[in-house]
Amino acid sequence: MSPSDIPAKTFPVSWWELHRDARALAWRLMGNGPYEGIVAITRGGMVPAAIVARELEIRLIDTICIASYDETVQGELVVLKDVQGDGTGWLIIDDLVDTGKTARAVRERLPNAHFATIYAKPEGRPLVDSFITEVSQDTWILFPWDTDMQAVPPLARR
Numbered sequence: 818m819s820p821s822d823i824p825a826k827t828f829p830v831s832w833w834e835l836h837r838d839a840r841a842l843a844w845r846l847m848g849n850g851p852y853e854g855i856v857a858i859t860r861g862g863m864v865p866a867a868i869v870a871r872e873l874e875i876r877l878i879d880t881i882c883i884a885s886y887d888e889t890v891q892g893e894l895v896v897l898k899d900v901q902g903d904g905t906g907w908l909i910i911d912d913l914v915d916t917g918k919t920a921r922a923v924r925e926r927l928p929n930a931h932f933a934t935i936y937a938k939p940e941g942r943p944l945v946d947s948f949i950t951e952v953s954q955d956t957w958i959l960f961p962w963d964t965d966m967q968a969v970p971p972l973a974r975r
């Protein structure tokens with residue numbers, strides 16, 4: 818991804834912040850359980866799902882494999898691998914909800930599951946049952962797995 822493709826307003830998240838926020842989500846989810854298992858929405862939901870699974874001592878993990886964004890551009894939603902059942906007793910985890918397109922598609926498949934994300938934007942927020950942090954719709958969340966530390970020039974030279 819070239820820097821020009823990334824929207825001007827970003828919300829960078831470090832590994833430490835992600836771990837803290839995923840643990841906060843686990844705290845919030847404690848009251849709703851116990852859960853049969855977790856469905857992680859790939860790929861972004863996998864790291865949050867691993868952290869929540871560790872905290873809630875859930876060892877049964879399934880995936881629903883969905884692709885819709887090519888870098889920052891939203892394309893057609895493709896379900897690469899589906900899940901069985903109606904989601905009763907299951908917890909669905911994704912990293913974030915943005916327009917809500919992904920969440921809507923998963924909810925249609927698993928209408929009885931509890932849907933949780935770490936981050937939420939206003940358009941997608943009504944589709945999640947639990948989340949931790951809201952960011953504005955025009956903000957791009959930068960996850961630690963998509964970023965790296967690098968040198969930057971002094972402000973005076975930018």
Ligand SMILES: O=P(O)(O)OC[C@H]1O[C@H](OP(=O)(O)OP(=O)(O)O)[C@H](O)[C@@H]1O
Binds near residue numbers: 883914918941
């Ligand atoms: O609410 P929406 O507008 O549907 O956007 C949210 C989805 O977009 C991202 O996934 P993406 O399709 O980029 O795939 P990835 O998880 O493999 O990065 C993110 O992980 C969510 O699943």
Ligand SMILES: Nc1nc2[nH]cnc2c(=O)[nH]1
Binds near residue numbers: 886915957960963
């Ligand atoms: N990394 C990332 N992926 C997304 N997919 C949809 N919205 C976002 C976002 O804000 N950040």
Ligand SMILES: [Mg+2]
Binds near residue numbers: 859860861883911
């Ligand atoms: Mg995703």
